[in-house]
Amino acid sequence: MKRFWAGVVVLVVLCAAGFFAYAWKPSIDPVEPPQRAAFDQALIEKGAVLASVGNCTACHTKPGEKSFAGGLAVPTPFGTIYSTNITPDPKTGIGRWSEAAFSRAMREGIERDGDHLYPAFPFDHFTLVSDEDNKALYAYLMTRHPVENKRPPNDLPFPLNMRFVLAGWKLLFFDKGAYREDASQSAEWNRGAYLVNGLGHCGACHTPRNRLGAEERGSHLAGGEAEGWTAFALDGSSSAPIPWTHDSLFAYLRQGWQADHGVASGPMAEVTGNLGRLPDADISAIATYLMSRMGEPTPERVARAKEIGAKLSADAGATPIPASASAGKPTGRGAVIYQAACATCHDGSRPQPFGGIDFHLSSAVNAPDPQNAVNIVLFGLPAANGRQSAIMPGFAATLKDDQVLDLLAYLREAYAGKPAWQDAAARLADTRSGKYQVSVRPSDGIERGPDNVGAKD
Ligand code: HEC
Ligand code: HEC
Ligand code: HEC
Structure with missing residues (x-):
């Protein structure tokens, strides 16, 4: 028995040592911040496009503040993680990172000093990025204006605030490595x-x-x-x-x-x-x-699409009639609100993108949950700055909860041919209370929080 326990202890120690050996990553030495002349202009331009595709600005810029200077709160179910400063500032940014350190962060989710990074930084995707593309991204970022800005400390509970724990997460969920072509595809x-x-x-x-x-592998x-x-x-x-x-x-x-x-x-x-x-x-x-x-849509979806197509072309030929009448529920409470508040824009007679879509076509109205319909009804679509854009007023102040719920139930039945969403009341309450921290953007993509919709940038 003694032997057995000694064996167990040795095994545990070995496992722990193995884990720490796996979790421990070396620091990569700081370098002198490279000069702009060190980078080829074409490479910098390529990096600019790649940075757009990677949406780097979205997470690394606080709305209205300097690009890439970080400090944006990225909410996760576990707590808040603040994005880092990825301008070439030598003190608070990545100015002293070599290209090798940058590529390692992208490929493995590791800081220059060897700490593991949280997957709020989508390195589980960026690991696929080629060396060539990382080179261009590095050239682009290192030639931005350096901005001195230290991010606030992350707000995470123990033990998630211990970065070595992330090595365990990676062991379970992270497949490291550049993209490998699938030879059977074009x-x-x-x-x-x-x-x-x-x-x-x-x-x-x-x-x-x-x-x-972690993203579910089978889904x-x-x-x-x-x-x-x-x-x-x-x-x-x-x-x-x-x-x-x-x-x-x-x-x-x-x-x-x-x-x-x-x-x-x-x-x-x-x-x-x-x-x-x-x-x-x-x-x-x-x-x-x-x-x-x-893949190929199911026969049911094809049939439903045909039905909708026929309905829309019939409606287009007819004299404008209230959509509620065609939906067969002219007097329901939801139908009345639709008529008064939505139909002028959403009856399908105004072309996209400035007219509201006929709800027969709307993914939001047909989706399994009401979240996006709730968000849009409450907060609308703010106007883009200085260019024509799709605009919709928010109805958060105009419609009471029971009115929004009647309206959603009506849209669901009349336009998606489905029963009202079960969780609409709960979603509506949680959205109003700010629990979901809904980001509200005009269609050009620049964020305005629900509180400062309409405020100037
Ligand atoms: C979904 C949000 C998000 C996106 C998109 C994103 N990042 Fe980040 N990034 C973060 C967060 C959050 C951190 C901090 C993680 C941490 O504290 O462990 C981070 C950290 C980093 C770091 C480590 C820097 C340091 O000082 O530790 C680098 C480098 C980086 N990001 C580069 C990029 C690049 C390049 C892109 C675009 C290709 C990008 N990020 C896109 C959220 C994001
Ligand atoms: C001033 C015109 C206007 C009014 C009034 C209006 N909308 Fe919109 N709405 C739009 C525009 C423009 C869009 C963006 C185009 C689109 O996707 O339909 C939009 C988008 C939507 C969407 C997203 C559709 C999708 O799947 O893309 C929903 C849902 C929606 N509106 C619901 C409503 C409801 C419900 C009302 C009434 C309470 C309403 N809207 C009133 C103009 C309007
Ligand atoms: C930051 C989160 C985010 C990222 C990253 C993102 N999407 Fe989306 N996407 C959304 C949300 C939220 C919606 C629903 C909003 C809407 O339909 O207006 C959406 C809607 C869509 C739709 C419309 C679906 C439908 O049936 O109406 C398509 C297509 C789409 N995304 C493709 C992409 C592609 C391709 C990428 C990667 C290049 C991508 N998305 C990256 C959040 C994201």
Whole structure:
């Protein structure tokens, strides 16, 4: 028996030693901040485009403050993590990081000094980025204006505030390594997969997460959440009433809206805004890859899409009648609110993107949960600065809770042909109370919080 316990102790010590050997990462020596002349202009420009695809500004910039200077609170279910300063400031930024240190952060989620980084920084996607692209990103970031700005300390409970714990998380959930081509697929598909799953980190929002905050492996792009919004499924379980096609995805990602699908809102508005810098061939590659994830729509979805198409063209030919009448519920309380508050913009007679979409086509109204419909009804779509954009007033102050709920139930039944959402009341209350910290953006993607909607930038 003594022998047995001695064996157990040795095993535990060995395991602990093994774990610490695995968890421990060396520091990479600081360097003198490189001069601008050290970088080729073409490489810097390439890096600018890549930084857009990676949405680096979104997390590393506080709205209205200097780009890449960090300090933005990134809320997670475990606590708040503040983004770091990735300007080349030598004291508070990455000015003294070598390219090797930067590439290691992207590939492995490790700080220059060897600490593990939290996966709020999507290194689980950025690990796929090629050495070449990291080189360009580094050139771009190191030639920005240095800004002195120290981020606030993270607000995480014990033991999550211990960074070595993250080594365990990585052991469980992290597959390290640059993208490897799938030889059975086309070059275009591979390019799309590289962008979607790597720098574009689409799955960071569009894939559901497990209780430890890792993306569920079997549910790639099956729908997730971000900044208080639902990021709809991009696989076979898509909420779009008219199934996506290569062309409609291309148009939506290129311009931020599409006639059969409406305007990108919330965090997605920023994503489509950033993708604007990519060449058409890359957007097309993303669409090709996503179409392969979505697969052929089921016969039921095809039939439903046909039904909607027929209905919309019949409505277009008729004299403008209240949509509530055509939906067969002219006197319900929700229908009355729809008529008064929504129909002038949403009866389908105004073209996209400045007119509201006919709700038969809306992913928000057809989605399994009411979150995005709640967000849009409460906060609307603020106007973009200095350019024409889709605008919708928020109804947070105008409509009471029971009125919003009646309205949502009506939209659901009349336009999606589905029963009212079960969790609408709870979602509405939690959204109003600020629990979800909903980000509100105009369709050009620049954020305004729910509190300062309409305030100047
Ligand atoms: C979804 C939000 C998000 C996005 C998008 C994002 N980052 Fe970050 N990043 C973070 C957070 C949060 C941290 C801090 C993590 C920590 O404290 O462990 C971080 C840390 C880093 C670090 C480590 C810096 C340091 O001082 O420790 C680097 C380098 C970095 N990010 C670069 C980038 C680049 C380059 C991009 C775009 C390609 C990018 N990030 C996109 C959230 C993000
Ligand atoms: C920061 C979070 C976030 C990231 C990153 C993100 N999305 Fe989204 N996406 C959303 C949200 C939220 C919505 C729903 C909002 C809306 O439809 O207006 C959405 C909606 C969409 C839609 C419309 C779905 C539908 O059925 O209406 C498509 C297509 C899409 N995203 C593709 C992408 C692609 C491709 C990428 C990667 C290049 C990506 N998204 C990255 C959050 C994100
Ligand atoms: C002043 C015009 C206007 C009014 C009034 C208005 N909307 Fe909108 N709404 C828009 C525009 C423009 C968009 C963006 C285009 C789009 O996606 O439909 C939009 C988008 C939406 C969306 C997202 C649709 C999607 O899936 O893309 C929902 C849901 C919505 N509105 C609900 C409502 C409801 C409910 C009301 C009434 C309480 C209302 N709107 C009143 C103009 C308006």
